[in-house]
Amino acid sequence: MIKRSIIAWPSSATRCQKSDSMLVSVRQIMEEKEEIYHRDYQLDKVRTCKKPSLILQLKSIIQSQKHQCLLLRDLEKEVGFVAKWNFMPIIEKYPSIFRVGGGSGKELPFVTLTGKAEKIAREEGEARNLMEPILVKNLRTLLMLSIDCRVPLEKVELIGNELGLPQDFKKSLIFKYPDYFSIKDINGRAYLNLESWDSSLAMTAREERLAREGMLQSAGGQKKIRIMKDGNYLGPFAFKMCYAAGFRPNNSYLEELQKWQKMEFPSPYLDGRRFEFADPKSRKRMVAVLHELLSLTMEKRMVSAKLDAFHSEYRLPSKLLLCLIKHHGIFYITNKGARSTVFLKEAYGGTILVDKCPILMFNDKFIALSGRNEISHVTI
Secondary structure, three states, rough: OOOOOOOOOHHHOOOOHHHHHHHHOOHHHHHHOOOOOOOOOOHHHHHHOOOOHHHHHHHHHHHHOOOOOOEHHHHHHHHHHHHHHHHHHHHOOOOOOOOEEEEOOOOOOOOEOOHHHHHHOHHHHHHHHHHHHHHHHHHHHHHHOOOOOEEEHHHHHOOHHHOOOOOOHHHHHHHHOOOOOOEEOOOOOOEEEOOOHHHOOOOOHHHHHHHHOOOOOOOEEEEHHHOOOOOOOOOOOOOOOHHHHHHOHHHHHHHHHHHHHOOOOOOOOHHHHHHHOOHHHHHHHHHHHHHHHHHHHOOOEEHHHHHHHHHHHHHHOOHHHHHHHHOOEEEEOOOOOOOOEEEEEEEOOOOOOOOHHHHHHHHHHHHHHOOOOOOOOOOO
């Protein structure tokens, strides 16, 4: 039984923005907000970096073969004719990872992992074992954030890669933990449902950071501290601000920001229907919801269209892009690459993701065989 009160709100307060709202051009909005929005070229670089993910994808394809050996003629079957030509240079460029054989006599050309690559690849199983409790916790948290403690199953699958879920997560996680999860049919639609509420999980990533820094205390116990020039404020309701190097806020901007940073707001784990979005505290709470959603992903980022798909479940603002751009010290939207992506800025130091989960640390170790430096993202 979920122990969270749900208070119905008048229908006039209900927002139902269709998922195509994010089709508004990110570039157009950025141009309109040019006076406050500055590009973060390091995060742009993270978005457009593709080679690490190709290396890992090819590793997985080779491992999926019966004898851990892929005939080059079959690569097209695995990835398609066009994508095939993205992988061929990878095979040639990284002989420390991929070994090519055959091609003489009757033996067809093939590619396998080198001995050293195979040795490191065997460590992936341990990394995934370490990931399991993290994934269970994050899935429970994801459901606790939603207004009804449930999310359509296809939407969980939509962001499966971002969360780090295995392909068989229904069998390996959902059915394995019946005390936490269930799948229920509601009006002909499958939902992932939370079976039990855990108050110990209702602490946001922001609060955990403040607790580590000794800042999580009541507002009344805070001494008056002048806001820093970078927009950061030491207080229990403050967010970490990471402005682009070219942004120089004036005193008026900093004064308004300080008021916002000091403002109390309800927990994102409270039922969102209890609050009217016109209330400034409710709007700040929504920033906390977005912050928490991105914090649950492995790489602290999500394609904007996927984030937009969760409007109903988390009562996201109807003008989501404008909300993200307004709080550009917390979030960064890049339109580099095929799709626009939303980053949680505090999670990155330059192009490097600061805190990495076990599977990302394994990916780093495997990619290091190529001679590349530490990588920031490796979504497969």
